[in-house]
Amino acid sequence: MWLLSFIPDSFLHLAVLAILSAGAVLYTIGLFINFIPPLYPYKEITRIIGTALIVAGVYFYGSYNTEMSWRKREEELQAQVKQAEQKSKDANAKVKVKIVKQLKIVHDKQVVVQQIIQRDAAKIDAICKLDPSVIKDLNEAAKNPLGDSK
Amino acid sequence: MKKLLIFAILVTLVGCKTAPVAPKFPDVPNELTKSCPDLTLIDESVTKLSDVMTVVSKNYNQYYECKVQIDNWIEWYNMQRDINNKIGK
Numbered sequence: 662m663w664l665l666s667f668i669p670d671s672f673l674h675l676a677v678l679a680i681l682s683a684g685a686v687l688y689t690i691g692l693f694i695n696f697i698p699p700l701y702p703y704k705e706i707t708r709i710i711g712t713a714l715i716v717a718g719v720y721f722y723g724s725y726n727t728e729m730s731w732r733k734r735e736e737e738l739q740a741q742v743k744q745a746e747q748k749s750k751d752a753n754a755k756v757k758v759k760i761v762k763q764l765k766i767v768h769d770k771q772v773v774v775q776q777i778i779q780r781d782a783a784k785i786d787a788i789c790k791l792d793p794s795v796i797k798d799l800n801e802a803a804k805n806p807l808g809d810s811k
Numbered sequence: 812m813k814k815l816l817i818f819a820i821l822v823t824l825v826g827c828k829t830a831p832v833a834p835k836f837p838d839v840p841n842e843l844t845k846s847c848p849d850l851t852l853i854d855e856s857v858t859k860l861s862d863v864m865t866v867v868s869k870n871y872n873q874y875y876e877c878k879v880q881i882d883n884w885i886e887w888y889n890m891q892r893d894i895n896n897k898i899g900k
Contacts, residue, residue, distance in 0.1 A: 735832060738832040738898065738899060739832050741897070741898045741899065742832055742833075742834045742898055745834060745894050745895060745897065745898050746834070746835065746837070748894045749837035749891060749894055750837075752837075752887070752890040752891065752894065753837065753838070753839075753840050753887070756840055756842075756843070756883050756886065756887045756890070757840045757842060759883060759886075760840070760842045760843070760879060760880070760883050761842070763879040763883075764842075764876060764879055767872060767875045767876055767879060768872070770872070770875075771868065771869070771872035774868045774872075775865065775868065775869075778861055778864050778865055778868060779861075781861070782859070782861035785859075785860050785861045785864070786859045786860055786861050789860045790858075791857075791858055791859070791860055791863065793855070795863065796853045796854075796855050796857060796863065797855070799853055799863065799867070800852045800853055800855075803849075803850040803851070803852055803853075803870060804849075804850075804852070805849045805850075
């Protein structure tokens, strides 16, 4: 019911009630035509049109209610989506702050470790002599087995 | 008759409506989109253990930086999934 979305709710409601009322009025007129002999030939057609309008009015009333319930559901969902988007933003901000904080801790720890190594370098190097195979083996272990990681 | 048929199809088509509510998939924070670099290799001319330890400890640090990224990726995904799963319920 895409076209209905362009029509204001109040207008739709009014149109449905107008069709329903017109049907009821016509049908009632059809009943009273019995008492006005000159209009007697129009009795049947008035009743038929009145009945058709009542049926159409009831149908449109049902459609109107369905349309309104969908619009209400749509509004609810839009509100939920808006709320979810805000929550997403908050969650992103929370994660960002956490990452920055954690990376700083990791970095600070690294700085301290590097300082310790530099402080102890003379002591470490005095008692240990490296065989060239150590570097080769360590580098081999550090190489990405999957090749280029990108 | 042909025109009537085209008109009937057009009328039917205007009844179609796409879902008016489409939640946008949230953007991931930039901090999580960086890929983890390869480990640093030791210069083969190095002979001191302290130099080796420097590179190795930098690699350890790199691992922890990547761990921060991955752990936060998982947390981010779980949070966003929970938020999005609540829509429409």
